[in-house]
Amino acid sequence: MAALRAVVQAGSGRALLSTPRIVHTSRANMSFSSLSRSKQVAAATVAVVSAGGAGLALMLQQSVRASDLELHPPQYPWSHAGPLSSLDHASVRRGYQVYKQVCSACHSMEYLAFRNLVGVSHTEAEVKALAEEIEVVDGPDESGEMFTRPGKLSDYFPKPYSNPEAARAANNGALPPDLSYIVNARHGGEDYVFSLLTGYCEPPAGVEVREGLYYNPYFPGQAIGMAPPIYNEILEYDDGTPATMSQVAKDVCTFLRWAAEPEHDQRKRMGLKLLLGTALITPLLYYMKRHRWSVLKSRKIAYRPK
Structure with a gap:
């Protein structure tokens, strides 16, 4: 029995060793080119529709969401937006009047002095005369006491609140930002400020704004603590310009652009001079390079022994 068991085991082992391990399977020769024309068109249509649907869904998900209804401000045709366009200084003057009579009640401009308005x-x-309308605490005097005096050209615009805590207490916990560089500090610049000032509206269906806040689609979060600051005929311009809401917003935005960039006109003037100088000197440099320097560059120095 032991011998028979050994023979059986040896035979099964040789059988296992002789069994091929590579299993051949039938290969399906399926390719896009092997399909009929109608199936190719159908497959291509399905792929295009699927890709387009996925892209559209992604765009809608990124741009329109129930929890994010913030609008991007449009681009307005500002008169100073051109590469060689200067600020409208009459609008800057009216914008300062808007800031003084409307915005200065809550917002400061601590980096702007009265002397910056001259010229x-x-x-x-x-x-x-504008500076003398305010009272400035100065001192100490010879006796060590503080005193008040009329403002002068070197004084900065007065602050509406003595400290940030007082500003928050007067505005339901919100701190009104300083407007000196607000145009450069916000994405969109004056387009954003203009849209914010004129964009107050009723909240859409399904959106609730808690008490003390106002709905503005251009403000991040859409709920802003500042009440609508401007409206038609909120003030009377000294030059007789009709004070519509859009006119008031345009003038204060122009003023804020100048405040954030006082060198605006000078920078563009220097750029124009640079362009004119470049146009004059470029032909001269080309002549020197082509007819003068080329002679020196291509000359050959050879040594001639005696």
């Missing part, structure tokens, strides 16, 4: 929107005498 831009007002004469020196007018700016002196």
Whole structure:
């Protein structure tokens, strides 16, 4: 029995060793080119529709969401937006009047002094009269006491609140930002500020705004603590310009652009001079390179022994 068991085991082992391990399977020769024309068109249509649907769904998911209804401000045709366009200084003057009578009640401009207005929107005498309207705490005097004096050209615009805590307490916990560089500090610049000032509206269906806040689709979060600051005929311009809402918003945005970039006109003027100088000197440089320097560059120095 032991011998028979050994023979059986040896035979099964040789059988296992002799069994091929590679299993051949039938290969399906399926390719796009082997399909009929109608099936190719159908497959291509399904692929295009699927890709387009996925792309559209992704775009809608990124741009329109129930929890994010913020609008991007459009681009407005500002008169100073051109590469060689200067600021409208009459609008800057009206914009300062809007800031003084409307915006300065809550917002400061601590980086702007009265002297900065001289030669831009007002004469020196007018700016002196504007500065003297405020009382400035100065000192100490010879006796060590603080005193008040009329403002002068070197003084900065007064702040509406003495400290940030007082500003928050007066505005339901919201801190009104300083407007000195607000145009450069917000994406969209004056387009954003203009859209924010004129974009107050009723919240859409399904959106609730808690008490003390106002709905504005251009503000991040859509709920802003600032009440609508401007409306038609909110003030009367000194030059007689109709004070519509859009006109008031345009003027204060132009003023804020100048405040954030006082060198705006000078920078463009210097750029124009640079372009004119470049246009004059380029032909001269080309002549020197082509007819003068080329002679020196292509000359050959050879040594001739005696």
